[in-house]
Amino acid sequence: MVAAALLVVVVATALVVYTGIYNVAADAPHTQPVFWLMTTVRERSIAVRAADIVVPGDLADSKRVASGAAQYAEMCSSCHLAPDMKRTEISRGLYPRAPELRRGSRLTAAEEFWVVKHGLKMSGMPAWGVTHDDELLWSVVAFLRKLPELTADQYQQLVKSAPKTHDEMMQEMDEGHDGQPHQ
Numbered sequence: 001m002v003a004a005a006l007l008v009v010v011v012a013t014a015l016v017v018y019t020g021i022y023n024v025a026a027d028a029p030h031t032q033p034v035f036w037l038m039t040t041v042r043e044r045s046i047a048v049r050a051a052d053i054v055v056p057g058d059l060a061d062s063k064r065v066a067s068g069a070a071q072y073a074e075m076c077s078s079c080h081l082a083p084d085m086k087r088t089e090i091s092r093g094l095y096p097r098a099p100e101l102r103r104g105s106r107l108t109a110a111e112e113f114w115v116v117k118h119g120l121k122m123s124g125m126p127a128w129g130v131t132h133d134d135e136l137l138w139s140v141v142a143f144l145r146k147l148p149e150l151t152a153d154q155y156q157q158l159v160k161s162a163p164k165t166h167d168e169m170m171q172e173m174d175e176g177h178d179g180q181p182h183q
């Protein structure tokens with residue numbers, strides 16, 4: 001009985017997979033069950049993996065926030081947009097959509113850090129930890145926590161007031177934060 005039920009499940013799964021019946025096009029939304037499955041898998045995966053991440057105590061530090069603003073403008077706004085920014089071609093074509101982070105997120109700071117560092121499979125959200133160190137990524141998270149409160153003017157001011165541009169941060173990272181080159 002159990003074996004027969006199992007066989008039905010295996011055959012049904014193989015049919016869905018090999019007939020090509022499921023549409024993977026980014027301009028055709030997921031069916032409700034698949035959407036639910038993907039969302040739940042993502043949320044649980046992030047929550048479990050972020051559980052042990054220790055959030056730096058100085059996340060609200062204004063220099064950190066300003067620094068994160070410059071990184072965000074450079075690295076994230078093309079997909080996640082910014083206050084008063086029109087939707088970009090990339091953001092219009094992405095599926096799943098990149099949430100507009102100025103509207104806030106239900107994620108904790110630790111969860112945001114995990115997502116930014118490791119990215120999200122099959123979504124277009126890159127793993128920024130491949131090319132950026134934790135110090136830089138925490139600045140981005142520090143900024144994300146402030147972003148929902150900002151007007152367009154405040155956002156522009158913050159980006160301009162950043163102690164370092166993205167390129168300067170990258171150069172500093174390559175040299176090591178202690179001024180020593182990485183091995």
Ligand code: HEC
Pocket residue numbers: 042071072075076077078079080090094095096097098099105106107112115116120123124125126128140144
């Ligand atoms: C090429 C487009 C792209 C870029 C660039 C990008 N993201 Fe994303 N990001 C996405 C997409 C798409 C999702 C949604 C993934 C999903 O729903 O499975 C996402 C999801 C996220 C989430 C999870 C939001 C939530 O509430 O679940 C966070 C946080 C995030 N991105 C932050 C960033 C930050 C910070 C940067 C810049 C360092 C960045 N992203 C750059 C496409 C992008």
